[in-house]
Amino acid sequence: MTDPAALIADMTVRARHAAQQLAATPTRVKAQAVSNAAEAIRAATGAILAANERDVAQAQEAGLSGAMIDRLQLNPARIDAMASGVEAVAALADPVGATMDERTRPNGLVLTRVRVPIGVIGIVYESRPNVTADAAALCVMAGNAVILRGGSEASESNRAIHAALVAGLAAGGLPADVVQLVPTADRAVVGAMLKAEGGIDLLVPRGGKGLVARVQAEARVPVLAHLDGINHIYVDRSADPEMAREIVVNAKMRRTGVCGAMETLLIDRAYPDAPALVTALRDAGCEVRGDPGLSAAIPGLPVASDEDWDTEYLDAIASAALVDGVEEAIAHIARHGSHHTDAIVAADSAVAERFISSVDSAIVLWNASTQFADGGEFGLGAEIGIATGRLHARGPVALEGLTTYKWVGRGTGQVRA
Amino acid sequence: MTDPAALIADMTVRARHAAQQLAATPTRVKAQAVSNAAEAIRAATGAILAANERDVAQAQEAGLSGAMIDRLQLNPARIDAMASGVEAVAALADPVGATMDERTRPNGLVLTRVRVPIGVIGIVYESRPNVTADAAALCVMAGNAVILRGGSEASESNRAIHAALVAGLAAGGLPADVVQLVPTADRAVVGAMLKAEGGIDLLVPRGGKGLVARVQAEARVPVLAHLDGINHIYVDRSADPEMAREIVVNAKMRRTGVCGAMETLLIDRAYPDAPALVTALRDAGCEVRGDPGLSAAIPGLPVASDEDWDTEYLDAIASAALVDGVEEAIAHIARHGSHHTDAIVAADSAVAERFISSVDSAIVLWNASTQFADGGEFGLGAEIGIATGRLHARGPVALEGLTTYKWVGRGTGQVRA
Missing domain, CATH: 3.40.309.10 (Aldehyde Dehydrogenase; Chain A, domain 2)
Structure with a gap:
């Protein structure tokens, strides 16, 4: 068993490297790669269903509720819907590179504020395996690398979906490390993700209140989440x-x-x-x-x-x-x-x-x-979630909420008086 | 001695109430009140200098370094510069109420994304007493209530500046609780501010690396800060x-x-x-x-x-x-x-x-x-600081960085299919 902190440290370094490559990747290349991933998921329907059957069998053995098993269970229609969701993401307008603001200072310095990806995003989610595909597609389309930590009940399904996804993205020329799946069900890995300051730039919990509450209480990395909808x-x-x-x-x-x-x-x-x-x-x-x-x-x-x-x-x-x-x-x-x-x-x-x-x-x-x-x-396309915090993004968070900005100044030798 | 958590809980409740009033206050009222505050600071020069003398005397007795005492010390020119800084904030363009995005959905629902204040901002700062005035002015002009916790070395100066500031803001019709100063030097109050989830929406540390590092390590509330400029x-x-x-x-x-x-x-x-x-x-x-x-x-x-x-x-x-x-x-x-x-x-x-x-x-x-x-x-006006985090705001943070947004949907009876 690997040390969870060491595992996450290694994954975040590889994710950062992939994110750096992805940040400079043009929209059409990202979109084509995400389309390829959708196609690869469809092509892998048989393997995904076989993996899912193993998860479902295990869940039945473990006595999970009918509702939980229904959320876990895939069929050809659900896999096709998952692939269509990924395809829809590939068709979204790319926020990266957009100029938010441009100003020329009296000294001639030209300042622009430009949208850039956030970097490395962590997703911690529960049993629904389709999150593996849709969250990954959104993060990648916005130029981010992503580290996925799915529920242990869906581990076989997640692995099969992840393998198809990465094969499709790689066929489109993206580095395999843009989407990494945590390879162990050890719950301590979630704790390591929550503490990966400087390694994970944003953590998105997707699941029930217990999960979200734990993430909000323990996280040392920024979290985008909502706990309640009262x-x-x-x-x-x-x-x-x-x-x-x-x-x-x-x-x-x-x-x-x-x-x-x-x-x-x-x-x-x-x-x-x-x-x-x-x-x-x-x-x-x-x-x-x-x-x-x-x-x-x-x-x-x-x-x-x-x-x-x-x-x-x-x-x-x-x-x-x-x-x-x-x-x-x-x-x-x-x-x-x-x-x-x-x-x-x-x-x-x-x-x-x-x-x-x-x-x-x-x-x-x-x-x-x-x-x-x-x-x-709202016409924003697929969402990674709805945020009820006050900073960065509020309400439905789609591609734009998975980006940030940087200031670029182009001068001609300006020095400050 | 009051319990620090109870003290901060009470201050944040009053701040939230003031923030709710301030959020609906028109720009010209805010600007006039902030101008009044600048004038009140100038008018209180004598009282501020007298208070500052007591701080400086205490600092000398305590053996503080010459550099620290210089940062602490005020004189009529420094107080005038402080007032001018506050006046400059009153002249800035108000980001609140700006429409960031507007879209009409096929069902006729009109969605706008509107800039709103963040709410309650906490500022923890060290000895320079001018932060009391400039940070407060920026927060209020952006529609936020602010809770200030200055260094104990400057407590008399901060109290005098705060009294003038609040009198000026109140003369302009703003509730006194829009700017509150923590009334005790008890360091446990900083800890209580860092843990005031739901009470303080954003915490801005202004000071040396030790302070910023402590805030970043311990905070359970969102922090806008930069630690290093390498x-x-x-x-x-x-x-x-x-x-x-x-x-x-x-x-x-x-x-x-x-x-x-x-x-x-x-x-x-x-x-x-x-x-x-x-x-x-x-x-x-x-x-x-x-x-x-x-x-x-x-x-x-x-x-x-x-x-x-x-x-x-x-x-x-x-x-x-x-x-x-x-x-x-x-x-x-x-x-x-x-x-x-x-x-x-x-x-x-x-x-x-x-x-x-x-x-x-x-x-x-x-x-x-x-x-x-x-x-x-950058032409942004006064800044509350420079942020090196990746979310919400990056680089120089001025009025806009002290706001967030909400989504407003205006319909004619739309229900979801």
Whole structure:
């Protein structure tokens, strides 16, 4: 068994070297290599399925839940979708090399701020093996080398996908070390990645709350992550009732397990028919837990506990409260929100703009469902994740969020006085 | 004595509240308030000088070095310069509210990415009391609340400057809590700030290497900092000798103690007159330590040790080496540099562009002195510091670096299919 720190040190050195080569690689070469990788994944369908069968057999033996096994399991359609996802990344506009800013100083020095790759990105993820392909494709297309550490349940599948991916990228002329897969299931390797200061420039955890919380608590390298999506919809007195009903039901019930799902409904005390909104949610199969006022007004509505207001259910459950207009809604969100996605339904644009400027979330929506919190829906292409931190990138993080910039100054012999 | 964690928790709650008010404050109100603060500092010159005398007396009693006492000491001209610095910040363009991106989705949802303040910024700094004024002005002008923790040697001066500043800001209608000064010299408060996750959104250390290293090692909140400026100049065979000499001497000797000073000179083995460059540095009063080849060629040139290549002298000392062209220069910088500022002197533009695209530093310069590494010289106005990390902001960090963004979506009832 290799020492985890030594293993990661070696992988990061090789990744840095590959990243340096990749940073200077033109867009068309990167795009062709990523397309090749998609093709290679398709061509390796048989080998990937065989590897996946071994993972699934092991998971069944270990008694993993049906839901976990479903997330793990691949079939030809899922592999084809994975390859199509990689192909879509190859078609994205390349942010690298774009000039963000250009200025000529009085002394003649020409300064440009140019987008460059971040460098070496680490991805720590759980059982879904498709992350191996899609996260790697995004990192490489943005000019970064990537070190992948997948879940041990999917290790055979990940190895097979990684082998196909790297073969495709190498056929396109990229160094094999642009995508490296951690070759051991030793959990200490995650700790070594979290401490790889100077080796890993950005770490992206992809998985459940336990994983993300551990990464955020222990990391000494920068992390791009979101822990919670405690998203609110505030329905103002000026809202169109039908629009409000449609948005609220969609935001909660379209898919309850996504991070953009509504968890708390705030209804203006002056809204004409609060019970109708709650009933619409309940009719759609949602359990609603109300504040005392709402519960008193609606027969059989259970009263929410204090914890409900801070809970991301990721299930067909919502909390709901009456508030005194937009200001109390803003205050509630400031206290209980997770800075992910919050929305207002209102016809009054002054109220909506007040909400927009005062709610401090990565995404603030007016008259639209919170389920739009998604890089694809934003027209950004595939996303590596949604960030709820405040620095570098907020909201859906796609190719641009996987880049940084440098300042370039071109002079003619300028010295400083 | 208050519990440091409780003290910081209370200060961050009040800062968050002030930041929420400030985020919605129009530019002209912020600018007027910051101007008022400058005027208030000027009006309080007497009180600030009296406080500063007490600090200086205490410092002399404690046996602080003359250099430290000079950094600590104020006089009417220094206070006037401090006020002028604050006035200059009030005149800067406000980044908050700028639209970075706007797109209408096929479903009619209009998405804009808008610059917003970061929120609550912590500044930990050492003895120079002017940081109290200039860092606070920058943070407030960018819409942030700030918590200042100055050095204990300057505590009386900082208190007097802070009182004037806050009185001026309050006269302009801003909440007093937009600028808070930690009221105790207890060093445990720094630890509490470093751990104030969710309370402090960004921590900026301003001071010596010891402070910055401690902050980077212990912080659980995001940090914007630079530790080292191990800056290189590579003189290519194609360089104009006179230009090379002027740039090298300026980059090292204009001010040796600044983070943009050159520390290592790399000379192309095919450059016609390497000894002349070294002699020019030595004639300007610089001690030069050469690699064996250079030392053999130049009488009396001491040989550099292995550590020299990784040393930020911040003094009239430089290391110098011969390299085999631009590729070896790039490799040397990749190995020994600190990603701060590196420069090439060359007439050959293909070589220069190769250097620019391959050197992974916040600032890369062609035919210009590394001493231009400065927000003012970049035309960005005053800077809070120079960042050598890779995320959020690189190089000189001014107002824009003290902001982030949010996504705003304005719809007409869109729900997700």
